[in-house]
Amino acid sequence: MPALAVVVGAGAGLGSIAFRWLIATFTHLFSGHPDYAAAGHAAHPEFPWLGPYFVLIAPVAGGLLYGPLVDRFAKEARGHGVPEVMLAVAQRGGRINPQVSVVKALASALCIGSGGSVGREGPIVQIGSALGSTLGRVAKVPADRLRLLVACGAAGGISATFNAPLAGVFFAMELILGAFSAEAFGAAVLASVTAGVIGRAAFGNTAFLTLPPFHVEHLGQYGLFAVLGVVAGVVGVGFTRILYWVEDACDWAWRGPEWLRPAAGGLPLGLMLLALPEMYGVGYSVLEKATQGGYAVAFLLLLLAGKVVATSLTIGIGGSGGVFAPSLFIGAMLGAAYGAVAGHLMPGTAGDAGAYALVGMGAVFAGASRAPITAVVILFELTGQYTIILPLMLAIVLATATSRLLSHDTIYTLKLRRRGIDLHAPAPQAPLGTQTVDTVMEAAPPLLSVNTELGTAADLLTRSDHGALPVVDDHGHCVGTLTARAVAEALAASPDARPTRVSDLAQPAPAITADMPLATALHALVTATGTGLPVLDPGTGHLVGWLTHQSALRALHSAPTPTATMT
Known part of the structure; x- marks a missing residue:
């Protein structure tokens, strides 16, 4: 994986050099100036008779070039690019159309060069991510590693384009992956550093914006x-x-x-x-x-x-x-x-x-x-x-x-x-997570009142198949769970320090309701102590069932296997 991250970073660095060259070339071609935004109402040097009115033609000519290119070869290259990468990571296993990198580079450079008032970070993120996805699929890495290579491509693109290696890493972690881990951080750093070295060799080691020094001179x-x-x-x-x-x-x-x-x-x-x-x-x-x-x-x-x-x-x-x-x-x-x-x-x-x-x-x-x-x-x-x-x-x-x-x-x-896609929802063909909790939950185990004696609760736990039992108050509302481990530790304590009632040991449980998507409930289940969690009625808050690891696995086993698609 480290070697792949370095290769992706190198590809993103080289891609950023080519992309910036394309932007400079098309900007000079369409406007006749290195940066027309700073030139005022100047005329195009090649068409002085048009005066400043050439800007009426430049965006039209640029659109005639990149419009058919995007529509024919990669429709996802339209727009600002980052959402498509986020979607690929969240719900498509990191799969991105290989030709996106080429089409995005040409289309964005034509758009910016002909006057489009947009930036280049979205395109370079999509270009680097497409390179990472393509390399990962050629190397046949698993889906989790493929997603990581996509993030590496994004980190490398930001690093090389803006001479910002740290920002590239955090952009990949915070926006593309949406999570932090030691492995992901290490891979993103390798890609970002590699791309940054290449970028600095081409563009120099200076801050992207040249600004005078500023200081805070007053606490107010x-x-x-x-x-x-x-x-x-x-x-x-x-x-x-x-x-x-x-x-x-x-x-x-x-x-x-x-x-x-x-x-x-x-x-x-x-x-x-x-x-x-x-x-x-x-x-x-x-x-x-x-x-x-x-x-x-x-x-x-x-x-x-x-x-x-x-x-x-x-x-x-x-x-x-x-x-x-x-x-x-x-x-x-x-x-x-x-x-x-x-x-x-x-x-x-x-x-x-x-x-x-x-x-x-x-x-x-x-x-x-x-x-x-x-x-x-x-x-x-x-x-x-x-x-x-x-x-x-x-x-x-x-x-x-x-x-x-x-x-x-x-x-x-x-x-x-706006397209009906929720990044935090399960993928459309995901075998697990599209169901609601009430379709997979089990019957609720015996209830414990907050006033139940600890010895009685211990007897009920020994006869139960679960490592925890739900605890309810006098009005029937679930207030948490009591685990066998908590009871065992309490009974082992000295008589003076030993609690006497369930209310002293009940632990608050995550609020899982019967209408909640299983994918959402699983996040709470995997961190729960014991073997299950109470399921509540969304209206009354009363206990209606019990969600266990086994019931979730049965849902996975009975779900239809999705057909893998490669784009």
């Missing part, structure tokens, strides 16, 4: 950063909602073939770029200028709103690209405007507005993705600004909490839920 600033975190959480959720609202509007408005949709939608996108050329492509140069105080507050707010609309429109018309860079852009505009206003109102306390821009970047990303660890680490690595780490952590945690209060889903999971 922490209160301002806390408020910014809450506001950023709201903005992150708002960005998510608008993104999918615009996508719905585009679905409603378009009635033609899907391959033509990006070209047709390129015209309104071009009109927006004509009015606000700062929206062209990824826009990191505009982001850096905002953190350095290069824009007035009103224009910062215009750029914020413009990025939300431009990114939503790019995704809505069928474009291919990520939402990480746009969320950083939105956060920088929000933070810079917030810092400028705070500095005007509290000049002796607020400090440098650039610090708020930096914190806003991480907080809006956290509010949209709800990945606080990744947000903290990636902002530190992208900027090299350790002096701002404390307010950054504070704002990111508050943004995440605010996002959780306002929305059940993140910018990544909402795309899947």
Whole structure:
């Protein structure tokens, strides 16, 4: 497995080099500039007679190229990419279509190069993950290792593209796998380090964003950063909602073939770029200028709103690209405007507005993705600004909490839920977990009252087939379980310290209801002491059955075996 992780990391590193070269090539081809977002309303050097109006044509031409490519060869390459990888890991055993890596690279580079207002982290995650999945299937590794190789590809892609090896690891753990383990961490580190070495050899060992140093100069600033975190959480959720609202509007408005949709939608996108050329492509140069105080507050707010609309429109018309860079852009505009206003109102306390821009970047990303660890680490690595780490952590945690209060889903999971997919539910063809608990539970064993003497309870446990018995109160509500081990330890204690009643030893049990999916109940069952757990009526809370390991295994044995599919 370590060797495979290294190979996947190397592939992701090389893939990121090729992807960034493609973006630079297509950007220069379509706009005539290395970064048109920083060029203002400049004309294309090859077509000066068009003036700035060439931006009306560029998105249309780009859409004519990548629209048929995506529609014909890999439809999953449309959009921002990360949700498809999360789905592959959660419910498809890590299987990703092999040609996704090539199609995604070309489609995203064409989209960004022709003016699409999206980022490159989603594409590189999908590219690296597809490489990991393909290598794992060639090597015929088991499903759990295949999922791990997919995460290794994502870690390597982030590491090489942004010179952020730690962020790559935590991105893979927190967003792709959704869990931490020593084996997964070790494999992701190997892939990330390998990709990072390759990336640094190609791009140099410097921070991705060049920003002036920021410092917290007054304790009162922490209160301002806390408020910014809450506001950023709201903005992150708002960005998510608008993104999918615009996508719905585009679905409603378009009635033609899907391959033509990006070209047709390129015209309104071009009109927006004509009015606000700062929206062209990824826009990191505009982001850096905002953190350095290069824009007035009103224009910062215009750029914020413009990025939300431009990114939503790019995704809505069928474009291919990520939402990480746009969320950083939105956060920088929000933070810079917030810092400028705070500095005007509290000049002796607020400090440098650039610090708020930096914190806003991480907080809006956290509010949209709800990945606080990744947000903290990636902002530190992208900027090299350790002096701002404390307010950054504070704002990111508050943004995440605010996002959780306002929305059940993140910018990544909402795309899947809108298609009827719940990442935490069992896979559609899973043999175990689609049933509800009441279809597999056993009859309830003898009940123990909280007032039962301990000796009586011990007798009942010795005659029972279970290592635990349910305990109910005077109203018949289940309050927990009593295990044989707890009784044995109590009876072995000295007479003065020995408890006398069941209520002294009853242990609270997880709330398992009869209508709960078995897949959900299994998480509680595998950690339970004894051999089973009480099942409650969802309405009254009364005991109606008993869920054991044996009953769950019988459900697995009687379930039909799914037919494996390879994509």
